[in-house]
Amino acid sequence: MALAVTAIAAASYTPSMGIFQATYKPSGTGVVTIVVAQEKVDDPTARIVIYAPLGYKATLTQAPGTQIGNVVADVQVLDLGPNTLPLTGAVKADSPANYPAASNLCTPEATHEAVWTLNAALPGQPANPIPVYVDHSTGAEAAFSSVKMTVCFRDPTLPSGDPRRSPNGTKFLDAAFSVKGVFTNPTSAGNQLWRTLFTPYTPGTGTPNAAGTREAQGVVPMPxxxxxxxxxxxxxxxxxxxxxxxxxxxxxxxxxxxxxxxxxxxxxxxxxxxxxxxxxxxxxxxxxxxxxxxxxxxxxxxxTSIACAVPLVTCTSAIAxxxxxxxxxxxxxxxxx
Structure with a gap:
């Protein structure tokens, strides 16, 4: 499956995102597919934070182990070479209790309403589940979003043997993951603005480059x-x-x-x-x-590529x-x- 969104190569970090829905009717419910992507030449991604727009409602009470969708992804496994490898698998609900706040390096000291796992793998191989931490937005983020989804990756450019290194030097390139029975569309008409903040690593350090954070946007017309x-x-x-x-x-x-x-x-x-x-x-x-x-x-x-709308940080792409x-x-x- 060719993903519908690819990052636009322009610098060392130019991520993109898109949102694709089974229904665009106000108050409608159905499968929502979130696509996030970067280029091969980009610095590796440390953290992705996806914000659903105001007006969307989310049900985050699925029982642990429930399959709520599917994921298709592309990665590089640097230990094997530069080729892109396709992965597929299920998206499942997990128990937030399995991710204690005190030991969670992705979202330190935070407890979460829900956790989803992206269980993407090569055919016939076991998955290395990637957790997505999901919460209703609070504080300043509640001014522009209803739901916040956070996912982190390890640095694939660290030396072999470093415990902070991703397994086999796996580098995220793109992923399309769908969820069903989670989102309900806003009740009013208009263009709904999804935002995603991507933070890269400073390669070879295992340290996120906060100053390099970039925003990508997905615009969902409704109806x-x-x-x-x-x-x-x-x-x-x-x-x-x-x-x-x-x-x-x-x-x-x-x-x-x-x-x-x-x-x-x-x-x-x-x-x-x-x-x-x-x-x-x-x-x-x-x-x-x-x-x-x-x-x-x-x-x-x-x-369709369009102009970014009032970004939180430097914006690299917006896709309707x-x-x-x-x-x-x-x-x-x-x-x-």
Whole structure:
């Protein structure tokens, strides 16, 4: 699986993030996928703090051992070489009691409402669970966020044998983890701003470089949807697809869209982009030749880079979530007798 967000290479530390949801309806509930990423050339990451926007509600009472989602990640294992290795696994709830405040180096002296573990591993290999500490925001952070998620990594650039070194020199590159039954969307329309603070290590020291902390943002329009339908009126040999795009309650002009098409094969339907267009007052149209085989089509507004909005620290990227229409089926024209 290719992750939807990649960091934009510009300096020694340029992380990025994105948020992708099963539903963008106000008050809706569904799977939320959080993507965080950095470049291979970036300094290793020490700490990531993800903030959900005000208005989101979170249920943090899942029983320990419950699987609440899945994770897909890419890492480098420096002891094995420079290649990128893909990892997959489950996201599970754990007991906060397993992470005593007195010995927790990631969040010293802090107790947590919930802990999730990212159990990503190579196929056939045991996972080295990475804890995510989850709390409702308090204090100054409650002014801009509802929930705070914190994860830490060990320094892969320390010498072998240093107990602070990550196992086998494992360096985080990117991860997409989903959770279900946790988040409920805000009740009001608008652009919801997720923030993530990334702090790198000063390489080879095991010491976080606080001055190098960077922010990345994920913008979630709400409501956010793309409608699609086949228009029967089309010139001979063609078909027409049309619909509307709702971005946070607006009907925008100039929003880029892609049309994807695929046919059924032995392993299912493989979609590929076949056309693109832009909206005009929230509307779009695609005119295509009738296919030779039964074809399935959908429209996507891809993840889009936008300007950062009032960052807490230097901001390296801001990405608006994607939206995907339903799927329509188009059959070939009847054979002539």
């Amino acid at each position: 956010y949807n793309i409608s699609i339908k086949r228009i029967r009126k089309a010139r001979p040999g063609f078909f027409r697809l049309a619909g509307t795009v709702n971005v946070a309650g607006t009907a925008p002009t100039g929003v880029g869209l892609k049309l994807f098409a695929g046919v059924k094969g032995k392993s299912g339907i493989t979609f590929k982009a076949v056309a693109s267009t832009k909206t005009r007052k929230g509307k779009y149209v695609f005119n295509r030749r009738l296919p030779k085989k039964v074809t399935y089509l959908f429209v996507e507004r891809p993840p 979530s994607n939206a995907i229409s339903g799927v329509v089926r188009v059959a070939p024209p009847p054979k002539k007798r």
